[in-house]
Amino acid sequence: MGTPNEKVTPLDSSVEPVVKLDLDSQALDSQAREVKLSRVQSIHVGPLPTPEAFEKYEQTCPGAASRILSMAETEASERHLANQKALDATIKDTRRGMYLAFFLAILLIFGGFVLLILDKYIAGSAFSIAGLMIVFRAFIGDRNKSIDEKEEIE
Known part of the structure; x- marks a missing residue:
């Protein structure tokens, strides 16, 4: 010693x-x-103080414990609302991207067929293939993404 x-x-x-x-x-x-x-x-992590600290707050300032609880409840509800708004925005953004990709794929495929009808085989084939690649990527990309997510979880 x-x-x-x-x-x-x-x-x-x-x-x-x-x-x-x-x-x-x-x-x-x-x-x-x-x-x-x-x-x-002793380390305490959380939005609320320990029960001993609650007791001291209440002794020092009567009613402080209830105000601390209401403040924590308000903070939690605001955080949940912000998370929900962020999730909704992500969903809308993803949906918008899907609609635009679908529209672009249809436009390319249709334009490719029109070019093929007009005997523009190279351009028509390129446009059609590009449109089909967008459609295939939507299906194959989601499958690969889910496989990658499964590997990350394990």
């Missing part, structure tokens, strides 16, 4: 030492003494 008359200081100098040893060396020689130090650290 240390020698007699030694002051125990923590590693962090901003924390006050818990125990200071200032023992008489003759007392140590005549009797063996054992000193055990233990450090207890």
Whole structure:
């Protein structure tokens, strides 16, 4: 542990030492003494304080505990509303992209067939293939995406 008359200081100098040893060396020689130090650290994470802290708040300022609870409930409901709005915006954005991709695919396929009818085989084939690739990508891309998500979960 240390020698007699030694002051125990923590590693962090901003924390006050818990125990200071200032023992008489003759007392140590005549009797063996054992000193055990233990450090207890409590960490609380969450929107609400611990029950002990609630009690202290209520003693200090009557009604504070109920105000803290209502503040936490308001914060939670606002956070849920914001998350719901973000989810709705993502859904609308995804749906809009799907509609635009479908419209573009139909336009390319239709334009390709028109070009094929007008004996523009290379351009007509390119347009038709590009439109079909958009449609196939929609199906194949979703399948690959779900496989990748399954691999990430495992």
